[in-house]
Amino acid sequence: MDDEEILRRLREARGTDPSYVGGRIVSSVSTEPLPVSLEAYRIYSDVNALDTYLFPSVKILEAEVIAWLGSLLRNPEAAGYVTTGGTESNIEALYAAKKLFPERKKIVAPKSAHYSIYKAADLMGLRVEWTDLDRNYRADAASIRKAIDKDTLAVVATAGTSALGMVDPLEEINESCDEVFFHVDAAFGGFVLPFTGTKRIDYGLRNLDSVTIDPHKMGMTPIPSGSVLFRDSTYLEALSYTPAYIPVESSTLCGSRSGGSIAAVWVAIKSLGFDGYKRIVDKCMENTHFLCDELAGIEGASLVTEPDINIVGISLKAPEKTCTRLRDLGWGVALNRDIGCIRFVVMPHVSKEVISRFTVDLAETIKKK
Ligand SMILES: Cc1ncc(COP(=O)(O)O)c(C=O)c1O
Structure with a gap:
């Protein structure tokens, strides 16, 4: 197999997994590197x-x-x-x-x-x-x-x-x-x-x-x-x-x-220097507060506790079922079995627009019961 073909296959394999650019990975502590x-x-x-x-x-x-x-x-x-x-x-x-x-x-x-x-x-x-x-x-x-x-x-x-x-x-x-x-x-x-x-x-x-x-x-x-x-x-x-x-x-x-x-x-x-990191962190924190505000309007979802940083635990009545359904919709979410919540990590690739799409899907998923 020539290198061109090998790399084509590798890219194809990678393409079967989600990317950060799509914004749907919301339970990971990793992001796209600079x-x-x-x-x-x-x-x-x-x-x-x-x-x-x-x-x-x-x-x-x-x-x-x-x-x-x-x-x-x-x-x-x-x-x-x-x-x-x-x-x-x-x-x-x-x-x-x-x-x-x-x-x-x-x-x-x-x-x-x-x-x-x-x-x-x-x-x-x-x-x-x-x-x-x-x-x-x-x-x-x-x-x-x-x-x-x-x-x-x-x-x-x-x-x-x-x-x-x-x-x-x-x-x-x-x-x-x-x-x-x-x-x-x-x-x-x-x-x-x-x-x-x-x-x-x-x-x-x-x-x-x-x-x-x-x-x-x-x-x-x-x-x-x-x-x-x-x-x-x-x-x-x-x-x-x-x-x-x-x-x-x-x-x-x-x-x-x-x-x-x-x-x-x-x-x-x-x-990035100190100022560059501060800009990124400030944005993540702003988006974290935005997520918390959006969650406040969803019946059946609540905060496990007020977040200290840009990680939010979303408490749910039927966490396993909701998590599976969200995954079926393409969301990269992970369930915390101990607490019965979804861990949402507001990384730099998780924009307000991503959060809005997520909360709409979450609200609809919960309504379906
Ligand atoms: C608080 C804390 N410590 C240690 C680790 C382990 O880091 P790594 O997966 O890079 O070994 C993690 C991973 O998420 C973490 O959240």
């Missing part, structure tokens, strides 16, 4: 970011990315790296916690934490004590305080939970973390909250040790591109390993790493 960021990925796609002795330029790009993300969190000392995404970042952060407290075996995390926390614990022979949520689905700080004991190595909180986008009470939780490692998973909210300024997430929280922030969610970069940021370089130094066969020091969970991911993030932040 074209210039995609091009950056291509330019650096043959660069292995492990081999910094061969490709020193990628090290410089990554340092600039980490410095910029550090500035978002008001920490010029922040040290970290570009990961494959939130899962790797969370595992790396908890790996650093384990290095700090090798004797301790317990992680304390609210029930709303991402499932990668369970994976990290399971991989490292640790256990998770899952703590309660308040009635708005945020972590209950008192439950966390109670769960912390001498065996606790880390506490995890989330800034933008996967299910509902809720921001845990970070300042209150921080107060309980004097003796333990404190990790904040801001995989989604990390590219939202610094631009809305509505909820604080920064290293002014004195016990904060590490933060997960994913550019490949609200940062407009291609997958894979996540990041983990530690308070300073000592955490990574503790994880450092020097293989005998190459002249590099590696503190990253993965060995070979895509230079493409690093270049893609570098270009996105140069292209």
